[in-house]
Amino acid sequence: MNNIPLVIRREYVTRVRKKSFWLLTILVPILLALVYAIPIYLALKPIDKSVILVADESGVFGGLDRDDMQRGDSRFVSTDGIEYRYAATFDYARRTMDADDEVTAIVYIRSRASEALPTDACLYYRRNLPSQQVRSDVDRQLQRILRNRLLQAHGISDDEYAMITGTKINLRTQDFETGREAFTEVKTALGLVLAMLIYVAIFMFGSQVMRGVVEEKSNRIVELIVCSVKPFQLMMGKVVGIALVGLTQFMLWVALTGIAVGGIQVANSDLFSTATARHNITELATKGDDAAAQMQQAADMSDLPQIVEGIASIDFGVILPVFLFYFVFGYLLYATLFAAAGAMSDSDTDTSLFSLPVTIPLLAVILMMPAMIDAPSGTLSQVLSVIPFTSPVAMMIRVPFGVSLWQLWLSMALLVATMPLCTWLASRIYRANILRYNILAKFRRK
Amino acid sequence: MKLQANNIHKTFGGFKALDGVSLSVREGSVFGLLGPNGAGKTTLLRIINRIIRPDSGELLLDGKPITDEQVRTIGYLPEERGLYKKMRVGEQAIYLAQLRGLSRGEATMRLRRWFDRFDITEWWNRPVEQLSKGMQQKVQFIVTVLHEPSVLIFDEPFSGFDPVNATLIKNEILALRDKGATVILSTHNMSSVEELCDDIALIDKSHVVLNGSVSQIRRSYSKNLFEVVVDDGAVMQLTPTGGGSANDLLADLMKHHSIVSFREILPSMNDIFVETIAGNK
Numbered sequence: 001m002n003n004i005p006l007v008i009r010r011e012y013v014t015r016v017r018k019k020s021f022w023l024l025t026i027l028v029p030i031l032l033a034l035v036y037a038i039p040i041y042l043a044l045k046p047i048d049k050s051v052i053l054v055a056d057e058s059g060v061f062g063g064l065d066r067d068d069m070q071r072g073d074s075r076f077v078s079t080d081g082i083e084y085r086y087a088a089t090f091d092y093a094r095r096t097m098d099a100d101d102e103v104t105a106i107v108y109i110r111s112r113a114s115e116a117l118p119t120d121a122c123l124y125y126r127r128n129l130p131s132q133q134v135r136s137d138v139d140r141q142l143q144r145i146l147r148n149r150l151l152q153a154h155g156i157s158d159d160e161y162a163m164i165t166g167t168k169i170n171l172r173t174q175d176f177e178t179g180r181e182a183f184t185e186v187k188t189a190l191g192l193v194l195a196m197l198i199y200v201a202i203f204m205f206g207s208q209v210m211r212g213v214v215e216e217k218s219n220r221i222v223e224l225i226v227c228s229v230k231p232f233q234l235m236m237g238k239v240v241g242i243a244l245v246g247l248t249q250f251m252l253w254v255a256l257t258g259i260a261v262g263g264i265q266v267a268n269s270d271l272f273s274t275a276t277a278r279h280n281i282t283e284l285a286t287k288g289d290d291a292a293a294q295m296q297q298a299a300d301m302s303d304l305p306q307i308v309e310g311i312a313s314i315d316f317g318v319i320l321p322v323f324l325f326y327f328v329f330g331y332l333l334y335a336t337l338f339a340a341a342g343a344m345s346d347s348d349t350d351t352s353l354f355s356l357p358v359t360i361p362l363l364a365v366i367l368m369m370p371a372m373i374d375a376p377s378g379t380l381s382q383v384l385s386v387i388p389f390t391s392p393v394a395m396m397i398r399v400p401f402g403v404s405l406w407q408l409w410l411s412m413a414l415l416v417a418t419m420p421l422c423t424w425l426a427s428r429i430y431r432a433n434i435l436r437y438n439i440l441a442k443f444r445r446k
Numbered sequence: 447m448k449l450q451a452n453n454i455h456k457t458f459g460g461f462k463a464l465d466g467v468s469l470s471v472r473e474g475s476v477f478g479l480l481g482p483n484g485a486g487k488t489t490l491l492r493i494i495n496r497i498i499r500p501d502s503g504e505l506l507l508d509g510k511p512i513t514d515e516q517v518r519t520i521g522y523l524p525e526e527r528g529l530y531k532k533m534r535v536g537e538q539a540i541y542l543a544q545l546r547g548l549s550r551g552e553a554t555m556r557l558r559r560w561f562d563r564f565d566i567t568e569w570w571n572r573p574v575e576q577l578s579k580g581m582q583q584k585v586q587f588i589v590t591v592l593h594e595p596s597v598l599i600f601d602e603p604f605s606g607f608d609p610v611n612a613t614l615i616k617n618e619i620l621a622l623r624d625k626g627a628t629v630i631l632s633t634h635n636m637s638s639v640e641e642l643c644d645d646i647a648l649i650d651k652s653h654v655v656l657n658g659s660v661s662q663i664r665r666s667y668s669k670n671l672f673e674v675v676v677d678d679g680a681v682m683q684l685t686p687t688g689g690g691s692a693n694d695l696l697a698d699l700m701k702h703h704s705i706v707s708f709r710e711i712l713p714s715m716n717d718i719f720v721e722t723i724a725g726n727k
Contacts, residue, residue: 006544014533220528224586227495227522228545435497
């Protein structure tokens with residue numbers, strides 16, 4: 001009789017029942033939802049008003065130069081969150097800051113000896129460091145005023161300036177034969193995400209297999225079990241059971257994250273209700289909020305169509321099956337080896353040593369990732385994406401860019417061919433060591 | 447079922463664990479497998495359970511090579527035994543019984559009966575880690591015999607038990623034998639060997655050095671020593687002079703005393719064990 005289903009069932013049920021399983025299952029979507037929600041929240045929340053005093057002794061920034069009173073382009077301009085007030089002298093500014101809690105900082109620009117424009121300014125604060133938002137706004141205002149001064153001095157009009165700085169050339173990388181665009185950035189990002197997913201999954205669930213083996217060994221139940229289950233069956237039952245746990249968790253993550261993100265969208269439906277959602281976020285981001293500023297970068301209006309176009313150009317019909325294939329077979333390849341490493345260990349502390357040979361190829365491929373990203377079709381990428389132990393991670397970097405069919409088949413075939421070999425080797429190591437103790441001590445003695 | 451091991455050899459990386467070991471276990475008897483630590487007992491038991499393969503030699507059940515299916519139904523209580531600490535007792539016992547081929551329902555029913563009998567029903571839903579060592583041993587014993595195997599192997603079944611529970615287990619083993627089970631018992635507890643075993647094999651340094659029925663072996667080690675109690679209450683330990691028989695001694699004694707009791711003092715299994723191992727140095 002075949003006992004593998006019983007083993008799989010136990011591995012699955014005991015793990016899925018654990019509190020830690022549900023904790024992780026719930027925490028990860030919450031974390032992802034927070035990553036999604038916080039920039040929106042920050043963008044939406046009313047900004048704390050802060051008052052900054054400008055003590056400009058140079059006169060360049062509108063401090064002394066009363067004639068320039070009306071010209072906003074050579075003065076500090078208050079924004080939604082920051083109110084700039086001019087102070088006649090630095091001393092006066094300092095006394096005001098001492099007396100008035102509302103004043104958070106003083107921008108101080110020294111008087112200048114010559115006609116040259118100042119190169120130094122200082123932001124004085126008391127007790128609380130001004131926020132990054134305040135600091136970058138002060139910096140922006142200083143730069144803007146200086147620039148305007150220079151433009152004026154050289155007789156360049158605003159229109160001329162806008163024309164000069166507004167140049168933008170779009171460099172496209174295009175396949176000569178198909179005429180399709182490469183969309184390198186989008187594909188690199190996608191490849192990186194897929195590669196990391198496989199790497200993390202192999203590590204996480206592979207080490208669960210290893211710990212499971214060590215548990216059975218260290219609590220001495222294994223001898224009781226191997227007389228009714230062949231060691232190979234026990235090992236495979238564990239590997240498959242944990243794979244199912246992983247898939248369950250993965251699907252729950254996807255579903256819960258979807259629900260959480262959807263919930264955030266519904267709660268802020270005014271923000272997401274129309275097709276202008278992205279536009280809204282961009283607008284919010286331009287308020288100068290830091291977290292949102294990053295989103296602005298990603299959603300910068302001129303790049304946005306390209307990203308959308310880039311995502312549309314990706315052939316998910318090919319990538320998804322390929323991803324799933326390498327996900328499953330990569331895990332299976334490594335899980336049996338992790339089981340063998342576990343069989344050699346007496347306790348959890350031993351596993352780090354015995355699992356080292358197993359993890360080296362994985363770590364190597366992560367270390368070589370920058371080089372692969374640089375040249376997804378280079379020799380290094382080609383070699384790593386064919387070698388069975390590195391291909392599950394390496395192929396993910398390459399696959400968004402398109403891989404020649406013969407290499408893909410070769411890589412898959414090698415992976416599939418290596419698996420029984422690896423499983424055979426692992427099960428031999430497993431069987432030979434599962435009832436032996438103090439292997440590490442014996443090594444040391446030799 | 448009659449279990450035979452013929453000329454079993456097993457080497458671990460240059461170390462001979464078993465060197466031509468043969469033994470025969472009668473159906474419905476308790477067979478004691480004795481020997482000092484590291485003699486190869488556990489290796490032999492693992493070979494019988496097909497956990498490891500012998501280099502050469504054969505195992506027969508009723509004269510035929512053991513099949514995989516038969517091996518799976520052997521009840522084996524290993525010396526190195528444990529349970530999943532985080533699993534609940536009942537659930538774990540059901541799992542182990544299912545691995546032995548019982549259905550879930552059948553396993554649950556039988557387990558409930560055994561748990562009642564061993565007075566551990568209230569522990570059914572507790573995680574194993576809350577059980578004392580003795581209680582865990584009880585659970586392991588139950589799981590070993592639950593599927594009513596015709597061949598039972600116990601490796602140090604009494605370790606971790608108090609005298610009350612050890613007696614409980616002894617009686618259960620004898621009851622199983624009386625129902626026809628063939629039992630192999632490996633233990634260092636020599637008094638339980640005398641109580642339980644019909645036959646024994648003593649393994650030392652990878653060889654069987656002593657083999658036979660307990661009573662015959664003890665007789666063969668007889669020191670010709672007799673205990674006599676006479677009517678005035680005196681207890682004497684005597685040996686017939688000049689190599690005479692018990693009858694000669696008795697005849698001699700009767701001339702002077704009125705005898706209340708007369709019996710031979712046979713050496714204990716403990717003495718035989720120590721003497722044999724010392725002689726095999």
